[in-house]
Amino acid sequence: xxxxxxxxxxxxxxxxxxxxxxxxxxxxxxxxxxxxxxxxxxxxxxxxxxxxxxxxxxxxxxxxxxxxxxxxxxxxxxxxxxxxxxxxxxxxxxxxxxxxxxxxxxxxxxxxxxxxxxxxxxxxxxxxxxxxxxxxxxxxxxx
Ligand code: DQA
Numbered sequence: 206x207x208x209x210x211x212x213x214x215x216x217x218x219x220x221x222x223x224x225x226x227x228x229x230x231x232x233x234x235x236x237x238x239x240x241x242x243x244x245x246x247x248x249x250x251x252x253x254x255x256x257x258x259x260x261x262x263x264x265x266x267x268x269x270x271x272x273x274x275x276x277x278x279x280x281x282x283x284x285x286x287x288x289x290x291x292x293x294x295x296x297x298x299x300x301x302x303x304x305x306x307x308x309x310x311x312x313x314x315x316x317x318x319x320x321x322x323x324x325x326x327x328x329x330x331x332x333x334x335x336x337x338x339x340x341x342x343x344x345x346x347x348x
Pocket of ligand 1: 216
């Protein structure tokens with residue numbers, strides 16, 4: 206049963222609210238995190254949230270999740286499209302991991318249509334704004 210979840214925000218997501226608001230919305234990461242924690246609580250889940258702009262730090266966090274968490278939600282930002290190292294880390298830890306994106310990556314640039322992490326994730330949710338994360342929390346709570 207899933208009890209403790211880790212949410213990872215990758216590069217540039219610290220700039221939510223300022224960064225391309227037409228695509229990512231005008232609310233900041235603090236609002237997003239507060240809402241994620243609330244939704245997790247409603248589902249009876251404990252939740253830790255981590256943001257980093259660095260590939261290695263994200264990999265270290267995924268490795269450390271192995272002992273502490275039952276499920277992971279990851280928005281790997283642009284790393285989604287080319288980081289085999291993050292893909293291998295997700296695959297190595299054997300904890301169910303859900304890929305999320307705020308925007309609809311299939312309706313944007315060509316390079317965003319490829320996710321190298323999708324094949325090692327339990328599922329992917331994109332295009333619902335911040336709701337993508339809340340849907341992922343619900344999905345983990347049902348697993
Ligand atoms: C994103 C989509 C990625 O293509 C982009 O590089 C991001 C954010 C999203 O949440 O929509 O940084 O992951």
